[in-house]
Amino acid sequence: MESIILKHTLPKVFAQVADLRSEVWNQELAFEKGKTYLVEANSGTGKSSLCSYIFGYRKDYEGQILFDGDDIAKFSTRQWVRIRQTSLSLLWQELRLFPELTAIENVAIKNKLTSHQSSQQIDEWFDMLGIADRKHAKIGRMSFGQQQRVALIRALCQPFDFIFVDEPISHLDDTNSRIVGDILTHEAHRQGAGVIITSIGKHIELNYDKILKL
Protein backbone atom coordinates (compact mmCIF):
# COMPACT_ATOMS: atom_id res chain seq x y z
CA MET A 1 0.00 0.00 0.00
CA GLU A 2 1.47 3.33 -1.07
CA SER A 3 -1.01 5.88 0.22
CA ILE A 4 -3.92 6.47 2.54
CA ILE A 5 -6.21 9.24 1.32
CA LEU A 6 -8.90 10.92 3.40
CA LYS A 7 -11.56 12.54 1.21
CA HIS A 8 -13.80 14.86 3.21
CA THR A 9 -13.80 12.32 5.98
CA LEU A 10 -15.79 13.48 8.99
CA PRO A 11 -17.13 11.64 12.02
CA LYS A 12 -20.92 11.64 11.86
CA VAL A 13 -21.10 13.20 15.35
CA PHE A 14 -19.23 16.25 13.98
CA ALA A 15 -21.57 16.73 11.02
CA GLN A 16 -23.65 19.30 12.90
CA VAL A 17 -20.67 21.25 14.27
CA ALA A 18 -20.65 24.63 12.42
CA ASP A 19 -17.19 26.04 13.11
CA LEU A 20 -15.05 22.91 12.76
CA ARG A 21 -11.42 23.87 12.33
CA SER A 22 -9.29 20.88 11.50
CA GLU A 23 -6.45 20.06 9.14
CA VAL A 24 -7.69 16.48 8.92
CA TRP A 25 -11.47 16.33 9.12
CA ASN A 26 -13.46 17.30 6.05
CA GLN A 27 -10.25 17.91 4.04
CA GLU A 28 -8.42 16.17 1.21
CA LEU A 29 -5.41 14.60 2.83
CA ALA A 30 -2.88 11.94 1.89
CA PHE A 31 -0.60 9.90 4.12
CA GLU A 32 2.29 8.61 2.03
CA LYS A 33 4.42 5.57 2.58
CA GLY A 34 7.90 6.32 3.97
CA LYS A 35 6.91 9.60 5.63
CA THR A 36 6.37 10.43 9.30
CA TYR A 37 3.35 12.35 10.51
CA LEU A 38 2.31 13.82 13.83
CA VAL A 39 -1.37 14.39 14.44
CA GLU A 40 -1.81 16.76 17.35
CA ALA A 41 -5.18 16.86 18.99
CA ASN A 42 -7.12 18.07 21.95
CA SER A 43 -9.33 15.65 23.85
CA GLY A 44 -12.58 14.85 22.08
CA THR A 45 -11.43 15.88 18.61
CA GLY A 46 -11.70 12.32 17.28
CA LYS A 47 -8.11 11.09 17.43
CA SER A 48 -8.99 7.51 18.30
CA SER A 49 -11.92 7.64 15.87
CA LEU A 50 -9.47 8.40 13.06
CA CYS A 51 -7.43 5.30 13.94
CA SER A 52 -10.58 3.16 14.17
CA TYR A 53 -11.85 4.34 10.77
CA ILE A 54 -8.57 3.67 9.03
CA PHE A 55 -8.30 0.28 10.68
CA GLY A 56 -11.80 -0.71 9.48
CA TYR A 57 -13.03 -1.05 13.04
CA ARG A 58 -15.64 1.69 12.87
CA LYS A 59 -17.65 3.05 9.98
CA ASP A 60 -19.55 5.96 11.54
CA TYR A 61 -18.06 8.61 9.25
CA GLU A 62 -18.98 10.61 6.21
CA GLY A 63 -16.79 11.04 3.15
CA GLN A 64 -14.28 8.44 1.99
CA ILE A 65 -11.09 6.77 3.05
CA LEU A 66 -9.04 5.31 0.18
CA PHE A 67 -6.14 2.84 0.26
CA ASP A 68 -4.27 3.25 -3.04
CA GLY A 69 -7.47 4.71 -4.49
CA ASP A 70 -9.78 1.91 -3.27
CA ASP A 71 -12.64 2.84 -0.97
CA ILE A 72 -12.14 0.87 2.24
CA ALA A 73 -15.89 0.84 2.91
CA LYS A 74 -16.13 -1.82 0.19
CA PHE A 75 -13.41 -4.10 1.56
CA SER A 76 -14.33 -7.69 2.33
CA THR A 77 -13.56 -9.53 5.57
CA ARG A 78 -10.81 -11.43 3.77
CA GLN A 79 -9.20 -8.18 2.55
CA TRP A 80 -9.28 -6.65 6.02
CA VAL A 81 -7.68 -9.74 7.56
CA ARG A 82 -4.89 -9.56 4.99
CA ILE A 83 -4.41 -5.80 5.50
CA ARG A 84 -4.24 -6.18 9.28
CA GLN A 85 -1.66 -8.95 8.94
CA THR A 86 0.57 -7.45 6.26
CA SER A 87 -0.02 -3.75 5.55
CA LEU A 88 -1.35 -1.87 8.50
CA SER A 89 -0.31 -1.95 12.14
CA LEU A 90 -1.98 -0.08 14.94
CA LEU A 91 -0.95 0.55 18.50
CA TRP A 92 -4.25 1.28 20.22
CA GLN A 93 -4.45 3.93 22.88
CA GLU A 94 -6.27 1.38 25.06
CA LEU A 95 -3.59 -1.16 24.05
CA ARG A 96 -6.01 -4.14 23.67
CA LEU A 97 -3.64 -6.57 25.36
CA PHE A 98 -4.90 -9.83 26.90
CA PRO A 99 -4.69 -9.59 30.71
CA GLU A 100 -4.86 -13.42 31.07
CA LEU A 101 -1.62 -13.86 29.12
CA THR A 102 1.94 -12.96 30.07
CA ALA A 103 3.84 -10.16 28.33
CA ILE A 104 5.75 -12.55 26.08
CA GLU A 105 2.56 -14.51 25.28
CA ASN A 106 0.82 -11.30 24.23
CA VAL A 107 3.62 -10.71 21.75
CA ALA A 108 3.80 -14.37 20.68
CA ILE A 109 0.08 -14.59 19.90
CA LYS A 110 0.67 -11.98 17.19
CA ASN A 111 4.06 -13.17 16.00
CA LYS A 112 2.81 -16.76 15.61
CA LEU A 113 0.20 -15.44 13.22
CA THR A 114 2.65 -13.48 11.06
CA SER A 115 5.97 -15.27 11.81
CA HIS A 116 7.52 -11.88 11.17
CA GLN A 117 10.06 -11.36 13.96
CA SER A 118 12.68 -13.69 15.37
CA SER A 119 12.57 -14.45 19.08
CA GLN A 120 16.03 -12.86 19.41
CA GLN A 121 14.68 -9.60 18.02
CA ILE A 122 11.73 -9.71 20.42
CA ASP A 123 14.05 -10.44 23.37
CA GLU A 124 16.26 -7.55 22.30
CA TRP A 125 13.28 -5.14 22.32
CA PHE A 126 12.21 -6.35 25.75
CA ASP A 127 15.79 -5.64 26.89
CA MET A 128 15.97 -2.22 25.25
CA LEU A 129 12.66 -1.14 26.76
CA GLY A 130 13.70 -2.31 30.23
CA ILE A 131 10.99 -4.90 30.71
CA ALA A 132 13.03 -8.09 30.12
CA ASP A 133 12.43 -9.13 33.74
CA ARG A 134 8.66 -8.72 33.29
CA LYS A 135 8.45 -10.99 30.23
CA HIS A 136 6.67 -13.79 32.09
CA ALA A 137 4.47 -11.56 34.22
CA LYS A 138 0.76 -11.48 33.55
CA ILE A 139 -0.22 -8.28 31.73
CA GLY A 140 -2.88 -7.64 34.37
CA ARG A 141 -0.08 -7.28 36.95
CA MET A 142 1.95 -4.74 34.98
CA SER A 143 1.80 -0.95 35.08
CA PHE A 144 0.24 0.90 32.15
CA GLY A 145 3.64 2.22 31.11
CA GLN A 146 5.01 -1.32 30.96
CA GLN A 147 1.95 -2.47 29.08
CA GLN A 148 2.45 0.33 26.52
CA ARG A 149 5.91 -1.03 25.77
CA VAL A 150 4.60 -4.61 25.37
CA ALA A 151 1.88 -3.34 23.03
CA LEU A 152 4.51 -1.53 20.96
CA ILE A 153 6.55 -4.73 20.57
CA ARG A 154 3.38 -6.57 19.53
CA ALA A 155 2.56 -3.86 16.97
CA LEU A 156 5.99 -4.37 15.40
CA CYS A 157 5.50 -8.14 14.99
CA GLN A 158 4.06 -7.85 11.50
CA PRO A 159 5.04 -6.41 8.16
CA PHE A 160 3.45 -3.03 7.53
CA ASP A 161 3.29 -0.16 5.03
CA PHE A 162 1.85 2.18 7.64
CA ILE A 163 1.95 2.09 11.40
CA PHE A 164 -0.46 4.15 13.51
CA VAL A 165 0.54 4.74 17.09
CA ASP A 166 -2.12 6.31 19.26
CA GLU A 167 -0.50 8.17 22.16
CA PRO A 168 2.37 5.70 22.57
CA ILE A 169 4.27 7.49 25.32
CA SER A 170 1.52 8.91 27.50
CA HIS A 171 2.80 6.95 30.51
CA LEU A 172 6.51 6.77 29.72
CA ASP A 173 9.48 8.76 30.99
CA ASP A 174 11.73 10.68 28.59
CA THR A 175 14.35 7.94 28.30
CA ASN A 176 11.84 5.27 27.45
CA SER A 177 10.04 7.67 25.11
CA ARG A 178 13.26 8.19 23.22
CA ILE A 179 13.89 4.44 23.00
CA VAL A 180 10.35 3.88 21.70
CA GLY A 181 10.97 6.58 19.09
CA ASP A 182 14.25 4.94 18.05
CA ILE A 183 12.79 1.46 17.72
CA LEU A 184 9.76 2.77 15.85
CA THR A 185 11.71 4.83 13.32
CA HIS A 186 14.29 2.10 12.83
CA GLU A 187 11.68 -0.56 12.16
CA ALA A 188 9.62 1.77 9.91
CA HIS A 189 12.69 2.82 7.99
CA ARG A 190 13.74 -0.78 7.48
CA GLN A 191 10.40 -1.53 5.87
CA GLY A 192 10.07 1.87 4.17
CA ALA A 193 6.82 2.36 6.03
CA GLY A 194 4.85 5.45 6.89
CA VAL A 195 4.45 6.40 10.56
CA ILE A 196 1.47 8.30 11.94
CA ILE A 197 1.74 9.29 15.58
CA THR A 198 -1.08 10.94 17.48
CA SER A 199 -0.63 12.97 20.62
CA ILE A 200 -2.57 15.23 22.93
CA GLY A 201 0.48 17.01 24.26
CA LYS A 202 3.57 15.01 25.01
CA HIS A 203 4.99 13.54 21.85
CA ILE A 204 8.04 11.67 20.67
CA GLU A 205 10.75 13.94 19.31
CA LEU A 206 11.21 12.84 15.68
CA ASN A 207 11.86 14.45 12.33
CA TYR A 208 8.25 14.78 11.24
CA ASP A 209 7.54 15.35 7.57
CA LYS A 210 4.21 16.91 8.47
CA ILE A 211 2.47 17.99 11.64
CA LEU A 212 -1.31 18.12 11.43
CA LYS A 213 -3.71 19.73 13.83
CA LEU A 214 -6.81 17.63 14.25
Add this chain to the structure above:
Amino acid sequence: MNLVWKLLRQHISIPQFVGFFFANLVGMTIIMLGIQFYTDTQAIYETEDSFMKADYLIVNKKISSMTTITGKSSSFTRPEIQDLESQEFVERLGMFTSSAYDVKATFRLDATTSFSTEMFFESVPDEFVDVKTNDWHYEQGSREVPIILPRNYLDLYNFGYAQSRNMPKLSEGILGAIRLNIELSGGGSRDEYEGTIVGFSSRLNTILVPQNFMDWANEYYAGTKTKTPTRLIIEVNNPTDERITTYLQDNLYETDQDKLDASKQTFILRIIVAIVMAVGLVISILAFYILMLSVYLLVEKNSTKLENLLLIGYSPSRVSMPYQLLTIGLNLLVLVIAFVIMMAVRNVYLEMFESFFPDFEKPSVLPAVLTGGVLFIIVSIFNVIAIKSKVMSIWKRKD
Protein backbone atom coordinates in the same frame (compact mmCIF):
# COMPACT_ATOMS: atom_id res chain seq x y z
CA MET B 1 -0.42 -24.78 24.67
CA ASN B 2 -2.14 -22.93 21.88
CA LEU B 3 -2.39 -19.32 23.01
CA VAL B 4 -5.69 -18.66 21.23
CA TRP B 5 -7.24 -21.64 23.01
CA LYS B 6 -5.71 -20.51 26.29
CA LEU B 7 -7.59 -17.23 25.85
CA LEU B 8 -10.86 -18.57 24.53
CA ARG B 9 -11.30 -21.38 27.03
CA GLN B 10 -11.78 -18.70 29.68
CA HIS B 11 -15.35 -18.69 30.97
CA ILE B 12 -16.15 -22.18 29.65
CA SER B 13 -18.87 -23.42 31.98
CA ILE B 14 -18.22 -27.08 32.74
CA PRO B 15 -21.71 -27.68 34.26
CA GLN B 16 -23.38 -26.30 31.12
CA PHE B 17 -21.35 -28.50 28.84
CA VAL B 18 -21.88 -31.55 31.07
CA GLY B 19 -25.61 -30.78 30.96
CA PHE B 20 -25.55 -30.63 27.20
CA PHE B 21 -23.46 -33.76 27.00
CA PHE B 22 -25.85 -35.91 29.02
CA ALA B 23 -29.01 -34.47 27.48
CA ASN B 24 -27.67 -35.05 23.99
CA LEU B 25 -26.40 -38.49 24.98
CA VAL B 26 -29.88 -39.50 26.17
CA GLY B 27 -31.50 -38.12 23.01
CA MET B 28 -28.97 -39.68 20.65
CA THR B 29 -29.10 -43.04 22.45
CA ILE B 30 -32.91 -43.15 22.27
CA ILE B 31 -32.91 -42.35 18.58
CA MET B 32 -30.22 -44.85 17.67
CA LEU B 33 -31.68 -47.54 19.91
CA GLY B 34 -35.15 -46.90 18.48
CA ILE B 35 -33.91 -47.39 14.96
CA GLN B 36 -31.86 -50.44 15.90
CA PHE B 37 -34.79 -51.97 17.79
CA TYR B 38 -37.03 -51.34 14.82
CA THR B 39 -34.49 -52.94 12.46
CA ASP B 40 -34.13 -55.95 14.75
CA THR B 41 -37.87 -56.47 15.19
CA GLN B 42 -38.34 -56.09 11.42
CA ALA B 43 -35.97 -59.02 11.12
CA ILE B 44 -38.24 -61.03 13.40
CA TYR B 45 -41.21 -60.41 11.10
CA GLU B 46 -39.09 -61.83 8.34
CA THR B 47 -37.95 -64.85 10.34
CA GLU B 48 -39.72 -68.00 9.23
CA ASP B 49 -42.36 -69.39 11.56
CA SER B 50 -42.63 -66.11 13.38
CA PHE B 51 -45.69 -65.18 15.34
CA MET B 52 -45.50 -61.78 13.75
CA LYS B 53 -45.32 -63.07 10.24
CA ALA B 54 -48.63 -62.17 8.71
CA ASP B 55 -47.89 -62.74 5.07
CA TYR B 56 -49.97 -65.94 4.90
CA LEU B 57 -53.72 -65.96 5.25
CA ILE B 58 -55.92 -69.00 5.44
CA VAL B 59 -59.27 -68.37 3.77
CA ASN B 60 -62.49 -70.31 4.10
CA LYS B 61 -66.15 -69.67 3.41
CA LYS B 62 -68.31 -68.39 6.21
CA ILE B 63 -70.31 -71.12 7.91
CA SER B 64 -73.72 -69.72 8.82
CA SER B 65 -76.90 -71.37 10.07
CA MET B 66 -78.19 -71.17 6.52
CA THR B 67 -75.30 -73.17 5.09
CA THR B 68 -75.90 -75.85 7.70
CA ILE B 69 -79.62 -76.06 7.01
CA THR B 70 -79.51 -75.85 3.23
CA GLY B 71 -76.49 -78.11 3.03
CA LYS B 72 -74.88 -75.64 0.65
CA SER B 73 -71.28 -76.58 -0.01
CA SER B 74 -68.59 -74.73 1.87
CA SER B 75 -65.92 -75.72 -0.61
CA PHE B 76 -64.41 -73.43 -3.20
CA THR B 77 -65.28 -73.86 -6.86
CA ARG B 78 -62.65 -73.61 -9.57
CA PRO B 79 -63.81 -70.15 -10.83
CA GLU B 80 -63.78 -68.86 -7.25
CA ILE B 81 -60.20 -70.05 -6.76
CA GLN B 82 -59.11 -68.56 -10.09
CA ASP B 83 -60.77 -65.26 -9.20
CA LEU B 84 -58.98 -65.11 -5.83
CA GLU B 85 -55.67 -66.09 -7.42
CA SER B 86 -55.98 -63.28 -9.97
CA GLN B 87 -56.30 -60.59 -7.27
CA GLU B 88 -53.38 -58.18 -7.13
CA PHE B 89 -52.70 -58.70 -3.44
CA VAL B 90 -52.20 -62.47 -3.88
CA GLU B 91 -48.65 -63.58 -4.46
CA ARG B 92 -49.27 -67.35 -4.33
CA LEU B 93 -52.22 -69.57 -3.62
CA GLY B 94 -52.32 -73.09 -2.26
CA MET B 95 -55.20 -75.47 -1.62
CA PHE B 96 -55.82 -77.53 1.47
CA THR B 97 -56.48 -81.15 0.58
CA SER B 98 -58.36 -83.09 3.22
CA SER B 99 -58.37 -86.85 3.64
CA ALA B 100 -61.23 -88.75 2.03
CA TYR B 101 -60.52 -91.90 4.10
CA ASP B 102 -60.80 -92.83 7.78
CA VAL B 103 -57.86 -92.13 10.09
CA LYS B 104 -57.43 -93.57 13.56
CA ALA B 105 -54.38 -92.68 15.65
CA THR B 106 -53.09 -94.22 18.85
CA PHE B 107 -50.51 -92.46 20.93
CA ARG B 108 -49.00 -94.38 23.80
CA LEU B 109 -47.53 -92.34 26.66
CA ASP B 110 -46.55 -95.19 28.98
CA ALA B 111 -47.61 -98.78 29.67
CA THR B 112 -51.02 -97.83 30.97
CA THR B 113 -51.84 -94.50 29.41
CA SER B 114 -52.64 -94.05 25.75
CA PHE B 115 -54.74 -91.77 23.61
CA SER B 116 -56.71 -93.14 20.77
CA THR B 117 -58.77 -91.04 18.45
CA GLU B 118 -60.52 -90.81 15.14
CA MET B 119 -58.98 -87.99 13.22
CA PHE B 120 -58.26 -86.52 9.81
CA PHE B 121 -55.33 -85.34 7.78
CA GLU B 122 -54.87 -82.31 5.62
CA SER B 123 -52.10 -81.25 3.29
CA VAL B 124 -50.93 -78.10 1.60
CA PRO B 125 -48.30 -77.68 -1.11
CA ASP B 126 -44.85 -78.01 0.48
CA GLU B 127 -43.83 -74.40 -0.16
CA PHE B 128 -46.52 -73.22 2.28
CA VAL B 129 -45.25 -75.37 5.13
CA ASP B 130 -43.53 -73.21 7.73
CA VAL B 131 -41.61 -75.97 9.53
CA LYS B 132 -38.06 -76.20 8.33
CA THR B 133 -36.99 -79.83 8.33
CA ASN B 134 -35.37 -82.35 6.04
CA ASP B 135 -37.80 -85.05 7.19
CA TRP B 136 -40.73 -83.49 5.39
CA HIS B 137 -41.06 -85.96 2.56
CA TYR B 138 -42.82 -89.26 2.01
CA GLU B 139 -41.42 -92.03 -0.08
CA GLN B 140 -44.00 -94.06 -1.84
CA GLY B 141 -44.41 -97.52 -0.30
CA SER B 142 -42.86 -96.48 3.00
CA ARG B 143 -44.78 -97.18 6.21
CA GLU B 144 -43.41 -94.04 7.85
CA VAL B 145 -45.40 -90.85 7.51
CA PRO B 146 -44.10 -87.47 8.73
CA ILE B 147 -46.71 -85.38 10.52
CA ILE B 148 -46.81 -81.72 11.51
CA LEU B 149 -49.10 -80.71 14.36
CA PRO B 150 -50.35 -77.25 15.22
CA ARG B 151 -48.23 -75.69 17.92
CA ASN B 152 -51.29 -74.91 20.03
CA TYR B 153 -52.03 -78.69 20.37
CA LEU B 154 -48.77 -78.99 22.26
CA ASP B 155 -49.60 -75.95 24.37
CA LEU B 156 -53.06 -77.32 25.04
CA TYR B 157 -51.56 -80.57 26.28
CA ASN B 158 -48.70 -79.03 28.32
CA PHE B 159 -50.57 -76.18 29.94
CA GLY B 160 -54.06 -77.66 30.06
CA TYR B 161 -54.22 -81.43 30.24
CA ALA B 162 -50.78 -82.24 31.72
CA GLN B 163 -51.06 -79.42 34.24
CA SER B 164 -54.43 -80.57 35.57
CA ARG B 165 -53.54 -84.29 35.67
CA ASN B 166 -50.00 -83.93 37.00
CA MET B 167 -48.69 -85.52 33.86
CA PRO B 168 -45.18 -84.90 32.56
CA LYS B 169 -44.83 -81.95 30.23
CA LEU B 170 -43.55 -82.73 26.75
CA SER B 171 -41.00 -80.83 24.72
CA GLU B 172 -40.90 -80.77 20.93
CA GLY B 173 -37.83 -82.98 21.02
CA ILE B 174 -39.48 -85.72 23.12
CA LEU B 175 -42.56 -85.71 20.93
CA GLY B 176 -40.38 -86.07 17.88
CA ALA B 177 -39.07 -89.35 19.33
CA ILE B 178 -42.55 -90.74 20.01
CA ARG B 179 -44.22 -92.83 17.34
CA LEU B 180 -47.91 -92.66 16.58
CA ASN B 181 -49.72 -95.72 15.41
CA ILE B 182 -51.90 -94.71 12.51
CA GLU B 183 -54.58 -96.85 10.93
CA LEU B 184 -55.91 -95.82 7.54
CA SER B 185 -59.00 -97.44 6.11
CA GLY B 186 -61.26 -97.01 3.11
CA GLY B 187 -62.12 -98.66 -0.17
CA GLY B 188 -61.94 -102.08 1.50
CA SER B 189 -58.32 -101.64 2.64
CA ARG B 190 -57.00 -101.17 6.14
CA ASP B 191 -53.31 -100.51 6.80
CA GLU B 192 -51.08 -99.59 9.72
CA TYR B 193 -48.56 -96.77 9.44
CA GLU B 194 -46.05 -95.23 11.78
CA GLY B 195 -46.40 -91.50 12.21
CA THR B 196 -43.43 -89.29 13.21
CA ILE B 197 -44.00 -85.79 14.49
CA VAL B 198 -41.41 -83.72 12.64
CA GLY B 199 -42.51 -80.32 13.82
CA PHE B 200 -45.12 -77.93 15.06
CA SER B 201 -46.62 -75.22 12.95
CA SER B 202 -47.85 -71.85 14.08
CA ARG B 203 -49.18 -70.98 10.67
CA LEU B 204 -51.20 -74.08 9.79
CA ASN B 205 -53.82 -74.97 12.34
CA THR B 206 -54.34 -78.56 11.20
CA ILE B 207 -52.78 -82.02 11.19
CA LEU B 208 -50.53 -82.02 8.15
CA VAL B 209 -49.08 -84.79 6.06
CA PRO B 210 -46.96 -84.28 2.94
CA GLN B 211 -48.90 -83.44 -0.22
CA ASN B 212 -47.59 -86.44 -2.18
CA PHE B 213 -48.69 -88.86 0.59
CA MET B 214 -52.15 -87.26 0.66
CA ASP B 215 -52.59 -87.51 -3.13
CA TRP B 216 -51.53 -91.13 -3.14
CA ALA B 217 -53.64 -92.11 -0.08
CA ASN B 218 -56.77 -90.36 -1.35
CA GLU B 219 -56.56 -92.26 -4.57
CA TYR B 220 -55.65 -95.57 -2.92
CA TYR B 221 -58.21 -95.61 -0.10
CA ALA B 222 -60.97 -93.41 -1.51
CA GLY B 223 -60.46 -93.73 -5.22
CA THR B 224 -60.52 -89.98 -5.68
CA LYS B 225 -57.66 -87.78 -6.71
CA THR B 226 -59.15 -84.34 -6.48
CA LYS B 227 -61.56 -83.04 -3.96
CA THR B 228 -62.68 -79.42 -3.96
CA PRO B 229 -60.92 -77.63 -1.15
CA THR B 230 -62.73 -75.95 1.74
CA ARG B 231 -59.74 -73.92 2.82
CA LEU B 232 -57.17 -72.00 0.83
CA ILE B 233 -53.85 -70.56 1.89
CA ILE B 234 -52.69 -67.38 0.22
CA GLU B 235 -49.42 -65.53 0.44
CA VAL B 236 -50.02 -61.80 0.33
CA ASN B 237 -47.45 -59.08 -0.28
CA ASN B 238 -48.97 -56.75 2.28
CA PRO B 239 -51.35 -58.09 4.93
CA THR B 240 -52.46 -54.60 5.92
CA ASP B 241 -53.80 -54.03 2.41
CA GLU B 242 -57.37 -52.71 2.65
CA ARG B 243 -58.40 -54.58 -0.49
CA ILE B 244 -57.93 -57.94 1.23
CA THR B 245 -60.55 -57.18 3.86
CA THR B 246 -62.92 -55.74 1.26
CA TYR B 247 -62.55 -58.70 -1.08
CA LEU B 248 -63.08 -61.23 1.70
CA GLN B 249 -66.17 -59.42 2.95
CA ASP B 250 -67.67 -59.07 -0.53
CA ASN B 251 -67.32 -62.80 -1.18
CA LEU B 252 -68.40 -63.87 2.32
CA TYR B 253 -65.01 -65.41 3.01
CA GLU B 254 -63.33 -65.61 6.39
CA THR B 255 -59.74 -65.63 7.39
CA ASP B 256 -57.95 -66.61 10.58
CA GLN B 257 -58.38 -63.45 12.59
CA ASP B 258 -55.22 -63.78 14.65
CA LYS B 259 -53.05 -63.26 11.59
CA LEU B 260 -54.65 -59.91 11.05
CA ASP B 261 -54.19 -59.27 14.78
CA ALA B 262 -50.49 -59.93 14.32
CA SER B 263 -50.40 -57.33 11.61
CA LYS B 264 -52.10 -54.92 14.02
CA GLN B 265 -49.40 -55.74 16.57
CA THR B 266 -46.65 -54.91 14.13
CA PHE B 267 -48.45 -51.69 13.29
CA ILE B 268 -48.76 -50.73 16.97
CA LEU B 269 -45.12 -51.66 17.52
CA ARG B 270 -44.13 -49.34 14.69
CA ILE B 271 -46.15 -46.52 16.22
CA ILE B 272 -44.55 -47.07 19.64
CA VAL B 273 -41.07 -47.09 18.13
CA ALA B 274 -41.92 -43.92 16.20
CA ILE B 275 -43.16 -42.20 19.37
CA VAL B 276 -40.05 -43.22 21.31
CA MET B 277 -37.84 -41.94 18.50
CA ALA B 278 -39.78 -38.68 18.38
CA VAL B 279 -39.16 -38.25 22.12
CA GLY B 280 -35.47 -38.92 21.50
CA LEU B 281 -35.45 -36.35 18.74
CA VAL B 282 -37.12 -33.74 20.97
CA ILE B 283 -34.53 -34.38 23.71
CA SER B 284 -31.76 -34.04 21.12
CA ILE B 285 -33.19 -30.78 19.83
CA LEU B 286 -33.41 -29.42 23.39
CA ALA B 287 -29.84 -30.55 24.03
CA PHE B 288 -28.76 -28.80 20.86
CA TYR B 289 -30.52 -25.70 22.16
CA ILE B 290 -28.64 -25.92 25.50
CA LEU B 291 -25.37 -26.21 23.61
CA MET B 292 -26.13 -23.20 21.45
CA LEU B 293 -27.09 -21.14 24.49
CA SER B 294 -23.88 -22.17 26.28
CA VAL B 295 -21.76 -21.31 23.27
CA TYR B 296 -23.54 -17.99 22.76
CA LEU B 297 -23.01 -17.15 26.41
CA LEU B 298 -19.36 -18.13 26.12
CA VAL B 299 -18.86 -15.99 23.02
CA GLU B 300 -20.64 -13.15 24.77
CA LYS B 301 -18.42 -13.38 27.85
CA ASN B 302 -15.30 -13.59 25.70
CA SER B 303 -16.41 -10.98 23.18
CA THR B 304 -13.66 -8.51 24.13
CA LYS B 305 -11.00 -11.15 23.67
CA LEU B 306 -12.53 -12.24 20.37
CA GLU B 307 -12.68 -8.64 19.19
CA ASN B 308 -9.06 -8.02 20.11
CA LEU B 309 -7.97 -11.19 18.33
CA LEU B 310 -9.79 -10.01 15.22
CA LEU B 311 -8.14 -6.58 15.50
CA ILE B 312 -4.61 -7.96 15.74
CA GLY B 313 -5.17 -9.80 12.48
CA TYR B 314 -6.86 -13.12 13.27
CA SER B 315 -9.54 -14.08 10.76
CA PRO B 316 -13.10 -14.79 11.96
CA SER B 317 -12.71 -18.41 10.78
CA ARG B 318 -9.54 -18.89 12.81
CA VAL B 319 -11.13 -17.36 15.89
CA SER B 320 -14.30 -19.47 15.51
CA MET B 321 -12.35 -22.69 15.13
CA PRO B 322 -11.66 -23.51 18.81
CA TYR B 323 -15.36 -23.32 19.69
CA GLN B 324 -16.34 -25.18 16.53
CA LEU B 325 -13.87 -27.96 17.31
CA LEU B 326 -15.11 -28.05 20.90
CA THR B 327 -18.72 -28.60 19.85
CA ILE B 328 -17.80 -31.09 17.11
CA GLY B 329 -15.66 -32.99 19.63
CA LEU B 330 -18.52 -33.10 22.11
CA ASN B 331 -20.97 -34.22 19.43
CA LEU B 332 -18.57 -36.93 18.28
CA LEU B 333 -18.05 -38.15 21.84
CA VAL B 334 -21.83 -38.29 22.27
CA LEU B 335 -22.15 -40.29 19.05
CA VAL B 336 -19.50 -42.80 20.09
CA ILE B 337 -20.85 -43.30 23.62
CA ALA B 338 -24.44 -43.52 22.34
CA PHE B 339 -23.27 -46.25 19.96
CA VAL B 340 -21.59 -48.17 22.78
CA ILE B 341 -24.72 -47.93 24.96
CA MET B 342 -26.90 -48.96 22.03
CA MET B 343 -24.75 -52.05 21.38
CA ALA B 344 -24.83 -53.00 25.08
CA VAL B 345 -28.62 -52.70 25.31
CA ARG B 346 -29.00 -54.50 22.01
CA ASN B 347 -26.92 -57.44 23.25
CA VAL B 348 -29.32 -57.82 26.17
CA TYR B 349 -32.48 -57.92 24.08
CA LEU B 350 -30.89 -59.93 21.28
CA GLU B 351 -30.27 -62.74 23.75
CA MET B 352 -34.00 -62.80 24.44
CA PHE B 353 -34.84 -62.66 20.74
CA GLU B 354 -32.52 -65.53 20.02
CA SER B 355 -34.01 -67.69 22.75
CA PHE B 356 -37.49 -67.09 21.31
CA PHE B 357 -36.52 -67.37 17.67
CA PRO B 358 -33.57 -69.70 17.13
CA ASP B 359 -33.55 -68.93 13.40
CA PHE B 360 -33.23 -65.20 14.07
CA GLU B 361 -30.50 -63.64 12.00
CA LYS B 362 -28.94 -60.49 13.44
CA PRO B 363 -29.51 -57.58 11.11
CA SER B 364 -26.84 -54.98 10.48
CA VAL B 365 -26.39 -51.95 12.76
CA LEU B 366 -25.80 -49.79 9.70
CA PRO B 367 -29.20 -47.99 9.69
CA ALA B 368 -28.78 -46.87 13.32
CA VAL B 369 -25.15 -45.87 12.80
CA LEU B 370 -26.00 -43.99 9.60
CA THR B 371 -28.83 -42.13 11.33
CA GLY B 372 -26.54 -41.26 14.25
CA GLY B 373 -23.89 -40.13 11.77
CA VAL B 374 -26.29 -38.00 9.77
CA LEU B 375 -27.64 -36.45 12.97
CA PHE B 376 -24.08 -35.74 14.12
CA ILE B 377 -23.24 -34.08 10.80
CA ILE B 378 -26.42 -31.96 10.76
CA VAL B 379 -25.99 -30.81 14.37
CA SER B 380 -22.29 -30.10 13.83
CA ILE B 381 -22.96 -28.08 10.67
CA PHE B 382 -25.55 -26.02 12.57
CA ASN B 383 -23.05 -25.48 15.41
CA VAL B 384 -20.27 -24.44 13.04
CA ILE B 385 -22.50 -21.98 11.18
CA ALA B 386 -24.01 -20.54 14.38
CA ILE B 387 -20.59 -19.97 15.99
CA LYS B 388 -19.18 -18.39 12.84
CA SER B 389 -22.15 -16.04 12.51
CA LYS B 390 -21.84 -15.09 16.18
CA VAL B 391 -18.15 -14.25 15.66
CA MET B 392 -19.04 -12.35 12.49
CA SER B 393 -21.47 -10.24 14.51
CA ILE B 394 -18.52 -9.27 16.71
CA TRP B 395 -16.49 -8.51 13.61
CA LYS B 396 -19.24 -6.25 12.33
CA ARG B 397 -19.75 -4.86 15.84
CA LYS B 398 -23.42 -5.81 15.82
CA ASP B 399 -24.97 -7.01 19.03
